[in-house]
Amino acid sequence: MSSIITRLCLRNGSCAEVCPVEAIIAGKPVEQWPWYYIDAESCIDCGACIPECPHEAIYEEGEVPSNYVAKGGEITSMPAGTPGYDQVYDGTNHDGEAVHLEHTRKLEAGEELDLSEDVQANIDFFSNGPGYDA
16 A cells, blocks of 8 residues: 555655655646655555655555644645635745645635545546656
């Protein structure tokens, strides 16, 4: 069982750097695939990526919360056209490079999200995602 990166991902990229088998890939085009994604076929379940994520966006597949409760202030990203994701995030990744996401929203304290829906996004990225060239 591999790990899953959820919509809490803000493309920091440190997860990809620590992956010993290079199973973590940045989605492209970012408007359609805004997160990093983990190739379940390549992942060796070492878990190195989980503590590396500063946004706490990565979970073991069987532990992705269906009732994530926001602390408040977390930013989530989704593909273009997702209702309610109309804020812009400008930040930097772990190398200090600019990260620009146009389809985000800030969570309120106590807001609940079903992050388990993001498992399918990871599967879709590797099965037919235009940003992944096998």
